[in-house]
Amino acid sequence: MPYTFDESRKRFAIAQKTIAGGINSGIRLMEKPVPLYFTHGKGSRIWDVDGNEYIDYQIGQGAILYGHAPDGMVEALSEQAAKGTHWAAQCDLELEVSQRLCGMVPSVEKVRFNNCATEAVAAAFRLARSYTGRPKILKFEGHYHGWLDEGLVGFANSPSEWGPDDAPNSLHPSQGIIEEVLERFVVARWNDPDHLRARLKPVGNQIAAIIFEPIVCNASCLEPVEGMMQTITELCREHGILMIADETITGFRFGIGGAQSVLGIDPDLTIFGKAVGAGTPFAVLAGKTKIFEPIVQGTTIHAGTLNANPLCLAASNWCLQHLESLGDKHPEEIHALGKILMAGLSDLANKWDIPLAPQGPGLVFHTTMFKSGQREIEPIKDYRDYFRRHDASRWAHLRRYLLEEGVRAIERGLWFLSLAHTAKDIQETLDRSGTAFRRHAETWST
Numbered sequence: 001m002p003y004t005f006d007e008s009r010k011r012f013a014i015a016q017k018t019i020a021g022g023i024n025s026g027i028r029l030m031e032k033p034v035p036l037y038f039t040h041g042k043g044s045r046i047w048d049v050d051g052n053e054y055i056d057y058q059i060g061q062g063a064i065l066y067g068h069a070p071d072g073m074v075e076a077l078s079e080q081a082a083k084g085t086h087w088a089a090q091c092d093l094e095l096e097v098s099q100r101l102c103g104m105v106p107s108v109e110k111v112r113f114n115n116c117a118t119e120a121v122a123a124a125f126r127l128a129r130s131y132t133g134r135p136k137i138l139k140f141e142g143h144y145h146g147w148l149d150e151g152l153v154g155f156a157n158s159p160s161e162w163g164p165d166d167a168p169n170s171l172h173p174s175q176g177i178i179e180e181v182l183e184r185f186v187v188a189r190w191n192d193p194d195h196l197r198a199r200l201k202p203v204g205n206q207i208a209a210i211i212f213e214p215i216v217c218n219a220s221c222l223e224p225v226e227g228m229m230q231t232i233t234e235l236c237r238e239h240g241i242l243m244i245a246d247e248t249i250t251g252f253r254f255g256i257g258g259a260q261s262v263l264g265i266d267p268d269l270t271i272f273g274k275a276v277g278a279g280t281p282f283a284v285l286a287g288k289t290k291i292f293e294p295i296v297q298g299t300t301i302h303a304g305t306l307n308a309n310p311l312c313l314a315a316s317n318w319c320l321q322h323l324e325s326l327g328d329k330h331p332e333e334i335h336a337l338g339k340i341l342m343a344g345l346s347d348l349a350n351k352w353d354i355p356l357a358p359q360g361p362g363l364v365f366h367t368t369m370f371k372s373g374q375r376e377i378e379p380i381k382d383y384r385d386y387f388r389r390h391d392a393s394r395w396a397h398l399r400r401y402l403l404e405e406g407v408r409a410i411e412r413g414l415w416f417l418s419l420a421h422t423a424k425d426i427q428e429t430l431d432r433s434g435t436a437f438r439r440h441a442e443t444w445s446t
């Protein structure tokens with residue numbers, strides 16, 4: 001029998017009375033038919049208040065790389081909680097975590113700890129401007145760098161606002177921002193090295209940094225085309241621009257060196273979030289010693305009451321140790337499982353004549369639901385392409401059936417594998433998905 005969500009519905013109705021909009025992060029409203037309320041999770045599974053068990057590919061929006069409630073981490077957290085949850089001061093754990101990070105990622109010589117990646121991005125922009133003495137940041141359309149005024153430039157509410165392909169407008173999807181911030185950004189399309197060169201040429205000496213998601217998990221899971229990383233590297237060197245890799249999603253997921261090690265790049269600054277905190281509010285601004293100088297001198301401010309919180313450090317230390325212990329098995333094993341899942345979903349889409357195609361490297365991927373006649377064309381290449389060709393309402397329809405059969409993908413179409421997923425989970429996912437795809441095919445009408 002398909003799952004029902006009556007208990008979640010009841011709670012969501014009650015939540016409206018005290019929580020603005022009933023949820024605490026806007027994106028959670030995307031979950032249909034109702035934002036779910038959970039009781040507990042273990043490994044690859046999570047249970048809601050209606051007693052429904054899901055094979056979880058949302059996995060804390062990618063933060064729970066190790067699966068839910070891994071045994072060793074529970075102990076690490078309890079041990080620290082017994083000693084104290086917050087000191088706003090120094091402790092040995094911060095030495096340990098910082099040393100591990102500097103040892104694991106070749107580009108990392110120094111770190112500063114933060115509470116979330118949105119904050120770490122804000123710190124990176126401030127630092128880049130003060131280090132270079134330049135006013136602007138170049139970012140790419142559809143690359144998400146947190147929800148603040150600066151991080152969310154380059155997203156639009158409507159394609160009519162985008163501007164021409166060769167000169168995308170500097171836009172922000174939220175009202176209430178400081179409008180002048182938009183003038184401090186140059187926006188470029190992703191995966192078009194020639195376009196990037198042309199876009200940068202007239203403004204190169206005003207740009208403090210180029211920021212990007214190495215694998216654009218927030219827009220169709222786009223991998224960089226040949227020459228993209230090399231072009232960014234060359235342009236940064238040529239114009240004295242800092243390179244900022246936002247590895248909030250990819251860091252540690254793609255192995256202990258992050259996506260930067262896989263892609264062979266050497267960023268000046270890197271943002272780590274999600275996996276590095278193992279589900280606690282923790283993120284890291286990392287990079288070269290010389291770039292951190294303005295913070296060391298105190299001319300550029302970086303602060304926070306909860307920075308380097310010992311509970312978060314305990315979780316992070318556990319996770320970094322755990323990853324080290326996996327050696328070469330990570331990320332190979334979850335890549336392989338992800339690819340099996342992608343192939344199985346593709347087969348199901350073909351069987352039921354659903355224009356759905358998984359795209360991405362494996363351990364994270366995106367299921368694009370193509371609009372009519374769009375599937376046969378080449379894979380999605382940038383944000384505009386994704387926006388134009390992805391049929392969001394048809395995907396939402398299928399996603400709801402997946403949820404009703406106990407398979408939880410991210411509302412936008414993203415799927416994260418965790419280290420807790422097994423071959424058995426993948427097979428069960430495909431069995432359950434078979435029913436969901438059939439139900440979708442039988443009921444979807446355009």
Ligand SMILES: Cc1ncc(COP(=O)(O)O)c(C=O)c1O
Pocket residue numbers: 061116117118119121144145146147213218246247248249273274283
């Ligand atoms: C690439 C990237 N950067 C930054 C952020 C912001 O992270 P947080 O929500 O922890 O502030 C996210 C969140 O999903 C992200 O995917």
